[in-house]
Every structure is written in C-alpha cells, then in structure tokens.
Amino acid sequence: MNPIDPRIHRALDGELAREDLPRELRLVVERLEAAAALLAAAPAVAGLEPRVMAALRRPAPSRMRRLVRWFSIPHAVTLRVRPVWSLALAAAVALLTLVPIDEGNGPVLGDHEGIAQFVGRFPDAQTVHVVGSFNDWRTGTIPLEDRDHDGVWRATVVLPTGTYEYMFVVDGERWVTDHLADRLVEDDFGRENSILIVRAARR
Amino acid sequence: MKLGLLLTLVTSPLAAQSVRSRLEARVPTGAVSTVDSLVQVAAREGLPTEPLVQKALEGGAKHVSAARIGAAAQEMLDQLRDARALLVRAGDAPPATAAEVTTIYAALKRGLPAPVVERIVAAMPQEPRGSALHSVADLAAHRFDPDSSASLIIDAAHQGLRGERLLDVSTAVVHELQRGHSRAEALAVVRRELPNVPAPPKPARASVAGARRPEAASPPPP
Numbered sequence: 001m002n003p004i005d006p007r008i009h010r011a012l013d014g015e016l017a018r019e020d021l022p023r024e025l026r027l028v029v030e031r032l033e034a035a036a037a038l039l040a041a042a043p044a045v046a047g048l049e050p051r052v053m054a055a056l057r058r059p060a061p062s063r064m065r066r067l068v069r070w071f072s073i074p075h076a077v078t079l080r081v082r083p084v085w086s087l088a089l090a091a092a093v094a095l096l097t098l099v100p101i102d103e104g105n106g107p108v109l110g111d112h113e114g115i116a117q118f119v120g121r122f123p124d125a126q127t128v129h130v131v132g133s134f135n136d137w138r139t140g141t142i143p144l145e146d147r148d149h150d151g152v153w154r155a156t157v158v159l160p161t162g163t164y165e166y167m168f169v170v171d172g173e174r175w176v177t178d179h180l181a182d183r184l185v186e187d188d189f190g191r192e193n194s195i196l197i198v199r200a201a202r203r
Numbered sequence: 204m205k206l207g208l209l210l211t212l213v214t215s216p217l218a219a220q221s222v223r224s225r226l227e228a229r230v231p232t233g234a235v236s237t238v239d240s241l242v243q244v245a246a247r248e249g250l251p252t253e254p255l256v257q258k259a260l261e262g263g264a265k266h267v268s269a270a271r272i273g274a275a276a277q278e279m280l281d282q283l284r285d286a287r288a289l290l291v292r293a294g295d296a297p298p299a300t301a302a303e304v305t306t307i308y309a310a311l312k313r314g315l316p317a318p319v320v321e322r323i324v325a326a327m328p329q330e331p332r333g334s335a336l337h338s339v340a341d342l343a344a345h346r347f348d349p350d351s352s353a354s355l356i357i358d359a360a361h362q363g364l365r366g367e368r369l370l371d372v373s374t375a376v377v378h379e380l381q382r383g384h385s386r387a388e389a390l391a392v393v394r395r396e397l398p399n400v401p402a403p404p405k406p407a408r409a410s411v412a413g414a415r416r417p418e419a420a421s422p423p424p425p
Contacts, residue, residue, distance in 0.1 A: 107416050115406040115414050133257050135417055136225075137264040142417045156414040163309065163333065165261075175265055183341065185313055188258065188275040189267045195313075197337060199367050201406050 008032070107158050114198040116157045118144060118168075120178060123151030125170045132166025132196070134159050139169050161200050165193035222256055230259045233269030238276045250283045251301035254308065283308050289317055293324035303332075310336035319349045326357040334366050338373040345377055347386050352376075355390055362398040375400040 010016040011029050018026055061069070081089075109115075118130045128144040134157075135141050144153035165185065168176045177184065181194035222242045226235045238259040242252045255276050262272035286307035290299045310320050315336065323335050335356050342352035352373070359372045372393060379389035393400065 107411075107414060109411065115410055117410065131264060133261070137257070137260040139264055156410050158414045158416040163337070183313070183337070183344070185309075187261065187265075188278065189262060189265055189271060191265075193261075195337075197334075197367075197370065199370075199403070201411065 109158060109201045112161050112200060113158055114161050114201045116159050116196055116198050118142075118155045118157070118166075118178070119180060120144065120153050120168050120176070121151055122146075122153055122168075122170050122176075125151075125153065127171055128153040129169045129172075130155060130157075130166055131169050132164050132193075134164045134166065134196075139172070144168070159196075159198045161198050164196045164198065166196055167191070167193055222252065225256060226259055226263075230263035230272060231269035234259060234262070234272040234276075237269070237273035241273075241276045241280050245280055245283065248284070249298060250280070250287060251305050253301070254283065254305055255279055279308075282311065285317075286311060289321055290324060293321040295324055295328070306331070306333045306336060309333075310340060313337075313340040313344075315340050315343060316349055319353050322350075322353055323357065327360055330360075331366065334369040335360060338369045341370070341373040342376060345380065347376070347390065351387075351390055355394055358394060359397050359400075364398050364400070368400070368402070371400045371402055372397075374403070 005025060005028075007016060007021060007025055008029055011018055011021055011025070012032065018029060021029065116134075120128060122128050125146075128146075129140055130142045130144060131137055131139050142155060142157060144155040146153045165187070166178070167187075168178055170176055175191060177192045178194040181196065183195035183197075184192045185195055187193045223235065223239055226238060230238065238255060242255050245252045245255060258275055258279050259272055262275060267275075283304055286304045287299050289307055289311075290303060291297065295303070307320060307324070311317065313336075319339065320336065323332055323339065327335060338356050339349060339352045342355075343349045355376070356369055356372060359369055364372065375393045375396075376389045379392045380386060384392060
C-alpha cells in the first residue's frame with residue numbers, strides 16, 4: 001500500500017500553505033479538492049417516503065396496460081395436484097397422441113388400393129352411375145350422388161391400384177364420357193372412354 | 204418348354220370355359236361364340252385374354268350389336284399381336300407377359316407412335332413401363348413432341364424415378380405449360396429439376412372416410 005504523503009493531509013486541513021508544497025503534490029491536492037466538490041454537488045438520494053408518495057400521486061395504469069404487464073412479467077405458478085391425477089393426465093395425453101383416432105366409418109385401405117373420385121355435372125339427371133373395367137362394365141353398381149341437388153354428381157370409391165376405362169351412365173341409358181378426365185381413349189364403338197389410373201393411397 | 208406346352212393345354216380350355224360363363228347373358232348371343240373363339244386363339248398364342256373379355260362386356264353393356272363386338276374383339280386381337288411383336292423388336296426377353304403386352308397395346312391405342320414405344324421399352328428393360336408410357340402419352344395428348352417427351356421420361360427413370368412417380372413428371376411438365384412456359388421451356392424446366400418432381404397430394408381424410416368399396420370391383424386386367 002502506498003501511504004499518502006502527510007503534507008497532503010496538512011494542506012487539505014489548511015495547516016500548510018499550498019505554495020509551500022512541491023509541484024506534484026500541489027497537483028494531487030487540486031485533484032482531491034475537485035473530487036470533493038463533485039461529491040458535494042451530487043443530488044441527495046431520495047428517501048423511501050418521497051418515493052412512496054410519488055408513486056401514490058401517479059395515475060393508476062389502465063386495465064389493458066396491467067394485463068399486458070402481467071403477461072410480460074415472469075410469475076411463479078404453483079400447481080398442487082395429487083400424484084394420481086397427474087398420472088391419469090399423462091396417460092390420457094399418451095393415449096391421444098399415440099393411438100390413431102378412428103376417422104369415421106371409412107374403409108381400411110390395403111397396400112394395393114387407392115381412392116377414385118368421380119365427378120360429373122348432370123343438372124337434369126335422375127340417376128348417374130359410373131361403369132367401367134373396374135366393375136366388369138356392370139351398370140347400376142356404382143351410383144353417383146347429388147346430395148345438395150346442385151346438379152353435380154359425385155362418388156368416391158375404393159379400387160385396386162391399376163389402370164381402368166370407364167364412362168358415366170345417366171338415367172340408365174345415356175352413356176357419357178367424363179371429359180374432366182385427364183386421359184381419353186377411343187372405345188372402338190364410336191365413343192370415348194376415360195382412363196383412370198388408381199394409385200396406392202398408402203405411399 | 205414341355206411344361207409351358209402342358210400349362211397352355213390345361214389352362215386354355217379352363218380359360219375359355221370361364222369366359223363363356225362371364226359373357227352369357229351379358230353379351231349378345233351371336234357375339235359370345237365369336238369372342239369365345241378369339242379368346243381361345245389368344246390363349247393358344249400366349250396373348251392376354253382378359254382385354255378381349257372386357258371389350259365384349261363393354262360392348263354388351265353399351266348395347267352394341269354382336270357383329271360390332273366381334274369386329275372390335277378381332278381388331279383388338281390383331282393389336283395385341285402387334286404389341287407383342289413390338290416387344291420382340293425392342294429386344295424384350297421372351298416370353299412377353301400378358302401384363303406387358305396389354306401395356307404396350309394400351310400405349311399404341313392412346314396414339315403413341317410405335318418407334319417411341321419401342322424406344323421406351325428398350326430403355327427400360329426388366330421393369331414395368333406402364334407409367335412411363337402413360338406419362339409420354341399424357342404429354343403427347345398435350346401436343347408435346349412424343350420423342351422429346353420420351354427422352355424426358357427416360358432421363359427421369361435413369362435418375363431413379365420409378366413406377367407411378369413417372370406420372371408426376373408429365374404432370375409437372377403440364378403445370379409448367381399452364382404457368383405460361385412454351386412446350387420446349389416446360390420440358391427443360393422439369394428436366395433441370397429431375398429427379399425432384401412434386402408428388403401428388405394424398406387423398407384427403409374426409410375422402411377416404413366417405414369412400415365406398417363397390418361390390419363388383421375387380422382388379423385391372425393383366
């Protein structure tokens with residue numbers, strides 16, 4: 001530890017004239033006096049009482065502001081649950097996440113089965129069926145439905161994967177090509193069949 | 204060879220017998236005999252018979268005359284022979300399977316030129332070519348050059364795309380065309396991205412849930 005020169009003490013106490021000090025000690029005394037002046041000029045630390053009174057006088061924050069503040073500030077949340085209930089909750093979560101939910105009464109698809117959707121617009125039709133190589137060209141086995149009576153008839157069918165040809169039969173007698181189909185081919189009887197490629201639903 | 208001959212002798216009458224029972228009451232009487240004899244000829248020649256049966260059933264359902272059904276079946280038999288000859292020309296190892304002959308027949312029926320079909324057969328030995336041929340036919344139906352389309356599909360197969368995934372290549376090309384590209388550009392864009400072509404979306408759960416399994420659903424003919 002470097003002891004302070006006793007002449008500095010005496011100069012600060014006014015016992016020794018500054019002019020009697022050597023130059024380097026005079027500089028030190030001036031610095032110490034400047035520091036003391038700065039400390040004297042610093043504002044006084046407010047006491048507890050004025051701070052409390054200032055807070056009381058401040059207008060209360062709005063409900064939204066309090067809500068935002070509540071959400072933004074960390075809180076310790078203590079949940080008191082019996083262990084048996086926490087185990088039951090864990091089991092329920094595991095059941096929901098691990099066991100597939102039954103989507104309804106839909107068929108279970110095999111590895112070599114896919115979904116074929118048939119759609120046709122027949123505003124004045126009474127019945128519409130789809131007939132093709134998937135059902136040995138049997139009429140009347142796969143009906144389309146127009147549940148909301150907007151003239152658009154639909155059927156969703158499970159079929160073995162593969163390539164098929166088909167047509168719509170309207171009102172049991174009118175054979176109509178599905179022109180919405182991507183693929184068409186001549187049927188050798190003067191009309192066009194649509195080609196359907198059924199891909200495996202499980203990929 | 205002897206085993207093959209034996210199997211042919213045993214299975215042909217069985218096939219013919221089952222065909223008659225399938226045709227009767229559904230096809231005009233006059234056509235049953237014609238189609239039956241054509242089925243027997245096809246069986247003897249080792250050609251697929253199911254497409255002939257399906258054509259007759261289709262004609263019967265559409266109330267086509269017996270003569271027309273017979274003519275359509277005869278024409279189909281000739282086309283099946285052409286399809287098998289094409290497989291031989293393309294270097295496919297004999298005997299050609301019924302499925303392969305039917306696939307080639309379908310591609311020719313869709314209007315693909317025989318040389319293009321031959322090219323695809325030769326480029327994809329020992330693997331199913333049905334999807335590749337449909338993919339090229341899809342592009343040809345959108346007025347793409349069949350040769351350029353075949354080149355793209357063969358490239359896609361060489362880059363690892365197999366089976367039904369080849370159908371996604373033509374779908375991707377058609378999408379590029381719909382986005383405003385010229386045909387040449389659309390082919391080039393998809394070629395650059397190979398083998399990355401978007402897969403089709405899986406059927407929606409609601410669709411699967413609402414789907415019905417038809418009573419008389421039968422797998423496609425070989």
